[in-house]
Amino acid sequence: MSVQSYIDKVMKSTMQSTPGQTEFYQAVEEVLGTLEPILLAEPKYDNYNILERIVIPERQILFRVVWMDDAGKIQTNIGYRVQFNSAIGPYKGGLRFHPSVNLGIIKFLGFEQIFKNSLTGLSIGGGKGGSNFDPKGKSDGEIMRFCQSFMIELSKHIGETRDVPAGDIGVGGREIGYMFGEYKRLTGNFEGILTGKGVNWGGSLTRTEATGFGSVYFAENVLNKQDDSLKGKIATVSGSGNVAIYTIQKLYDMGATPVTCSDSRGMIYDKNGIDLDSLKLIKEINRQSIDEYCLIHKHATYLPVHSYPEGTNAVWAVPCDVAFPSATQNELNLEDIKNLHKNGCKLVCEGANMPSTPEAIDYMQANGIMYAPGKAANAGGVATSQLEMSQNASMQKWTFAEVDDKLRSIMKSIFDLSYDTSKEFEDEGNLMKGANIAGFRKVADSMIDQGAV
Numbered sequence: 517m518s519v520q521s522y523i524d525k526v527m528k529s530t531m532q533s534t535p536g537q538t539e540f541y542q543a544v545e546e547v548l549g550t551l552e553p554i555l556l557a558e559p560k561y562d563n564y565n566i567l568e569r570i571v572i573p574e575r576q577i578l579f580r581v582v583w584m585d586d587a588g589k590i591q592t593n594i595g596y597r598v599q600f601n602s603a604i605g606p607y608k609g610g611l612r613f614h615p616s617v618n619l620g621i622i623k624f625l626g627f628e629q630i631f632k633n634s635l636t637g638l639s640i641g642g643g644k645g646g647s648n649f650d651p652k653g654k655s656d657g658e659i660m661r662f663c664q665s666f667m668i669e670l671s672k673h674i675g676e677t678r679d680v681p682a683g684d685i686g687v688g689g690r691e692i693g694y695m696f697g698e699y700k701r702l703t704g705n706f707e708g709i710l711t712g713k714g715v716n717w718g719g720s721l722t723r724t725e726a727t728g729f730g731s732v733y734f735a736e737n738v739l740n741k742q743d744d745s746l747k748g749k750i751a752t753v754s755g756s757g758n759v760a761i762y763t764i765q766k767l768y769d770m771g772a773t774p775v776t777c778s779d780s781r782g783m784i785y786d787k788n789g790i791d792l793d794s795l796k797l798i799k800e801i802n803r804q805s806i807d808e809y810c811l812i813h814k815h816a817t818y819l820p821v822h823s824y825p826e827g828t829n830a831v832w833a834v835p836c837d838v839a840f841p842s843a844t845q846n847e848l849n850l851e852d853i854k855n856l857h858k859n860g861c862k863l864v865c866e867g868a869n870m871p872s873t874p875e876a877i878d879y880m881q882a883n884g885i886m887y888a889p890g891k892a893a894n895a896g897g898v899a900t901s902q903l904e905m906s907q908n909a910s911m912q913k914w915t916f917a918e919v920d921d922k923l924r925s926i927m928k929s930i931f932d933l934s935y936d937t938s939k940e941f942e943d944e945g946n947l948m949k950g951a952n953i954a955g956f957r958k959v960a961d962s963m964i965d966q967g968a969v
Contacts, residue, residue, distance in 0.1 A: 523549070526548065530544055546874065553953065581594065598626040608642070609645070611645045638902040649666075720904035725765070725920075731867040755843035827851055828855065836860070864880060864887055
């Protein structure tokens, strides 16, 4: 059987055994589709059945989450934790609270996490979790009661050397705090079983900023390879959560001008550059919709989602040099990348997980647009989570500058590894292929070393 036939066989088997998990299929196909060179060079991966094993989680946990709303009515949600691969360390990956969450999305995120965590060079395996609970519109009391109920079940499956969740969409410092407090109440132990904790009780400085900062550091490395930099560049950014906010902040630090941000209701275009203080006030303190920005900055343009041209995201219609999709999966499609290309974009750097559709990626690669895939470019968050774990284990606390220096170094190492691996397999500069092969090789070799587990 040819290598491509082998890959096709695994892909077909995956789809047959896990019906209806579209996002998961997309993530698996994106990785497996780049592995042919290493499978040809190293027959041991076929001999040890690695592909069949790596696409199946080691453990899938689904559970009921029952909580009481402010009106005294009982509410029910579904909780998930997919512990995907522990070949190189304890499971590590965020918790997502959003109504779109289902098993297929959690599996796609967990599968991506395997290779992202491998690329960091740190001892962390891949996992992901969450719930279809929607924090929007809920009171602090409702969110606390939900988080406490969620942790009652999750606490049975996590631990410092077993599984250490973090935050993701819908899960920030407030939610981590409520879950950590419940874990401590249940077990009586003060342990580093979550990352993204408050800095007063075991959290790491720079953790909040890490994914956004890391994405910008990665983009700078991509441009430096072309004897260029972010200085003077116009950047478009989607999203307005932690990743987008701190992408915007670091872009300013690097001399670029970010001119957009967005949320689920619409987008802001500010040709003078997004005002960071206003954005933080609206999203981090007041937890309001992004349209509030135009009440402060009347020169800025707000476009609600329903006004976008059908099948496009208005963020990507703004002229720019570099684009940072930093919101959610599949937010940048073929029409969007054509708009970016027409308007002069030279680099797409993914701050979110799988934000570009396969068609958009194909277009970038066919038309010379530099592409920094999320599993490499947004690995700064999980890398800094592991640095938080290290600080907890050693009972130390590093300064902001110390953690930021480590983060910058890790992102440089991830870029170098991805680029060098692409060159090794005769596709120099294809960072998607380089990142996938490099991440896969470390995990697969570790699985072989540990036998039939």
